[in-house]
Amino acid sequence: MPAPNIDTIVSLAKRRGFVFPSSEVYGGLGSAWDYGPLGVELCNNVKQSWWRWLVYERDDIEGVDSSIILNRMVWQYSGHEATFQDPLVDCRECKGRFRADKLQEAYRQETGDSKLLVSESQVPFRSDRIKCPDCGEINWTQVRYFNLMLRTKLGATAEEDDPAALAYLRPETAQGIFINYLNVQTAMRRKLPFGIAQVGKSFRNEITPGNFILRTREFEQMEMEYFVKPDAEHFQLVDEWVEGYLEWFVGLGLDRDNLQLYEVPEQEMAHYSKRTVDIMYRYFPERAEEERQWEELMGIAYRTDFDLRSHSSKPTDEEGKRVNPDSTEDLSYFDEATKQRFYPHVIEPAAGVNRTVLAVLMDAYSEKTNDKGETRVILKLSPQLSPIKAAILPLAKNKPEIVGMAKAIKRALQPVLRAVYDDTGGIGKLYARQDEIGTPFCITVDHQSLEDEAVTVRDRDTWEQERIKVSDLAEHLQKRLKPQPNVEAATS
Ligand code: GAP
Numbered sequence: 001m002p003a004p005n006i007d008t009i010v011s012l013a014k015r016r017g018f019v020f021p022s023s024e025v026y027g028g029l030g031s032a033w034d035y036g037p038l039g040v041e042l043c044n045n046v047k048q049s050w051w052r053w054l055v056y057e058r059d060d061i062e063g064v065d066s067s068i069i070l071n072r073m074v075w076q077y078s079g080h081e082a083t084f085q086d087p088l089v090d091c092r093e094c095k096g097r098f099r100a101d102k103l104q105e106a107y108r109q110e111t112g113d114s115k116l117l118v119s120e121s122q123v124p125f126r127s128d129r130i131k132c133p134d135c136g137e138i139n140w141t142q143v144r145y146f147n148l149m150l151r152t153k154l155g156a157t158a159e160e161d162d163p164a165a166l167a168y169l170r171p172e173t174a175q176g177i178f179i180n181y182l183n184v185q186t187a188m189r190r191k192l193p194f195g196i197a198q199v200g201k202s203f204r205n206e207i208t209p210g211n212f213i214l215r216t217r218e219f220e221q222m223e224m225e226y227f228v229k230p231d232a233e234h235f236q237l238v239d240e241w242v243e244g245y246l247e248w249f250v251g252l253g254l255d256r257d258n259l260q261l262y263e264v265p266e267q268e269m270a271h272y273s274k275r276t277v278d279i280m281y282r283y284f285p286e287r288a289e290e291e292r293q294w295e296e297l298m299g300i301a302y303r304t305d306f307d308l309r310s311h312s313s314k315p316t317d318e319e320g321k322r323v324n325p326d327s328t329e330d331l332s333y334f335d336e337a338t339k340q341r342f343y344p345h346v347i348e349p350a351a352g353v354n355r356t357v358l359a360v361l362m363d364a365y366s367e368k369t370n371d372k373g374e375t376r377v378i379l380k381l382s383p384q385l386s387p388i389k390a391a392i393l394p395l396a397k398n399k400p401e402i403v404g405m406a407k408a409i410k411r412a413l414q415p416v417l418r419a420v421y422d423d424t425g426g427i428g429k430l431y432a433r434q435d436e437i438g439t440p441f442c443i444t445v446d447h448q449s450l451e452d453e454a455v456t457v458r459d460r461d462t463w464e465q466e467r468i469k470v471s472d473l474a475e476h477l478q479k480r481l482k483p484q485p486n487v488e489a490a491t492s
Helices: 006-015 037-056 072-077 100-111 174-178 181-187 234-251 306-310 353-364 400-413 427-437 447-452 470-481 487-491
Strands: 019-021 033-035 061-063 085-090 097-099 144-147 150-153 166-169 194-203 218-228 259-263 275-281 295-304 333-335 340-342 345-352 365-369 375-379 390-394 419-421 441-445 454-459 465-469
Touching: 006 019, 006 353, 006 365, 033 037, 037 061, 037 194, 037 218, 037 234, 037 353, 072 166, 085 100, 097 100, 174 194, 174 218, 174 306, 181 194, 181 218, 218 234, 218 353, 234 259, 234 275, 234 295, 234 345, 275 353, 295 306, 295 353, 306 345, 345 353, 353 365, 375 427, 390 400, 390 427, 400 419, 400 441, 400 447, 400 470, 427 441, 441 470, 447 454, 454 470, 465 470
Parallel strands: 061 194, 390 419, 390 441
Antiparallel strands: 019 033, 085 097, 085 144, 150 166, 194 218, 218 345, 259 275, 275 295, 295 345, 333 340, 365 375, 441 454, 454 465
């Protein structure tokens, strides 16, 4: 049983130190969230699992970590300055602000009316029929485009309106990969096909952020650009990466039934894409099937040679003029086998850390009733993602020998796995707290432990207990913590 809705996770996340509303002491900052002690561990574990899978376990992918602020020309030639924008519309009655395309789509789904009134800004929007979702009135401003890139100014002496000082916080990590493509290919002596992976923060001035960490203005991406030849089977490669990611998500503990594929129609695709498949997660299980239960978890796009060509110095237009007179490099590739030079094509799986974390939390949520009839929350996280792997609990905190032994076990386990010592409550309370944060094992040290050098290991999911020798404990836990690949479930 996954979480019934996102709100259940919001309250668990705050109560147990995963995610807090940001800037709360000043009344918060709309749709910004801070990751607490357990949240930062969970995020790190997701990122490590991704990095291990792509950069370590495969032999054809390298990692990079590029700057968040890049030369402004990167965004001119990537097309983001001109096209990375959303249509925005305001309600004149209640001053509510919305995305015109989202309102139009919701209206079309609800009424079946697919007639389009095209506004002056060329955005199809039935401004004569669509009601404001907040106040119910029909009194809209003109639809206007709004660029989503967050602006900043570089340099201490920059004048307020000095265009030379204008810079952007990156809206995707991908461009930092493209501008480093040649550096990586040359330094690591790579031949096609190969990929470059990057994980890091991105920023978008979203018009309607919301739904907890699903849509925020600051978020983290895990992106990989896979460079292939122009005659590769690009659409088939998209399918292969979709399958690979489904398997990875199922391995992280997501139920395959809560994942769905969405073949993005042409009119919804980004300017660089020839084909995009989104992996959707059921973030809104409380909604009816015909309403929108699903939201994008990640996208896999075939970006053609658009980006490497755009950032290259050589390509010319029909009149023979250089398309990019500012670039100093040609990012083409010379294929030794065919003696041909070309711009590599790109398959891009782009995933969000925060959306993965939310999906993982929702799917891990479960409730169980104990013998006293009390309902307990158990977070059945895949052990590889659990912020804490083992909690060492002394049965009697006023017995120095028991406390000493428990603390020694904690110190001995720490080099191999994340362990904590806790004596801040009765054993029932301590178990419940660890269940709620997804700790797979509780280790209890009792009076008998002092005699037989053994401890009780309690399993989070079954509540079963077994007695294990302290000398065997690290190996026993490590064995049980190993990720269990669930290939069958991913492809069924
Ligand atoms: N380079 C391609 C790209 O950025 P995208 O579909 O715009 O593609 C990729 O973003 C992923 O980044 C999304 O599937 C989502 O997981 C995450 N993402 C995008 N915008 C986000 C936001 N405002 N808040 C949280 N995550 C976001």
